Amino acid sequence: MPARPLILSLSGHDPSGGAGIQADIEAINALGGTPATLVTCLTVQDTVNVQALIPIDAALLERQARTLLEDYGVAAIKIGLIGTPEIAAVIGRILALAPTTPVILDPVLAAGGGTPMAGVELIRSIRTELLPRTLLITPNSPEARRLSGRESLDEAAESLLALGARSVLITGAHEAEERVTNRLFRPGHAPGTLNWPRLPGQYHGSGCTLASACATLIGLGLDLEQAVEQAQGYTWRALDQATRPGRGQALPNRLHQNRGPQ
Known part of the structure; x- marks a missing residue:
């Protein structure tokens, strides 16, 4: 039987269902992939904010990954919430098991409600352990500035490319502009720009x-x-088409289509 491409997601578990592993599973399935998952962290959170983050044992995570990758190959790897420098190091070793697999990195540095999710050491690990293996990194504008240490988004993108990322997509929902402008940076190419109507409200899990x-x-x-x-x-x-089941941010309706890419 024809196989759907297997997409490996490494991210945290969000009990609200808005972000993290559940968001990844829904998006991957909706677009025609088969999700495989490795949970990096457990969280205590709702649609308002993250109250606690509990990292998974790094040795267990590595054992799970090795067992999985010995069984089958994956078409792409998506990395979200990491949690600790130790887990970042494990993810670096996991990526070495699949050296030709495209890696997409969503650098989750803070929760939508503002709770910090990454300290200085983890940011250093992302820069050294993960960026050199990344095909595409998808930071929002605050994440791009924090990862790069540059205020200008053009300079931030150039810095992330210099650290080894092969392409950078900076999303602009946090910028004070009438429309949302997302920009794709690649070496040797002019930045590609797409503008989207700004939707009202706030959303939980858009980056995932x-x-x-x-x-x-x-x-x-x-x-x-x-x-x-x-x-x-x-x-x-x-x-x-998002819904707002709780007191906080709206949750994306990732199952609005199930027909594959349009």
């Missing part, structure tokens, strides 16, 4: 949705530019 969509579409064989453009369209539609 976008990165997982990029990973799935790349795993399906689309080139980087096509995958990034289609992933943004899929994510915007998921946000446009």
Whole structure:
């Protein structure tokens, strides 16, 4: 029987269902992939904010990954919430087991409610352990500035490329602009820009949705530019059809389509 591409997600568990592993599973399935998952952290959170983060034992995570990758290959790897420098180091070793597999990194540095999710040591580990193996990193503008130490987003992108990322997609929802502008940076190319109507309200799991969509579409064989453009369209539609079940942010409707890439 024909196989759907297997997309490996490494991220945290969000009990609210808005972000993390559940978001990845929904987006990967909706776009035609098969999700495999490695949970990096447990969290105590709701749609308002993260109250606690409990990292998974790093040795257990590595054992799970090795067992999984001995069984089958994966078409793409998506990395979200990491949690600790020790887990970042384990993820670096996991990536070494699949050296040709495209890696999409969503650098989760803070929760939507503002709780910090990464300290100085973890940021250093992301820069040294993970960026050199990354095909595409998808920071929002505050994450791009914090990872790079640069205020200008153009300079931030250049810094992340210099650290080893092969492409950088900086999302602009946090910027004070009428429309949301997302920009794709690649060496030797002019920045690619896509503008989206700004939707009202705040959303929980938009970054997870976008990165997982990029990973799935790349795993399906689309080139980087096509995958990034289609992933943004899929994510915007998921946000446009979001629901607000709790007191805080709205949750994207990632299952608004189940027909594969459009």
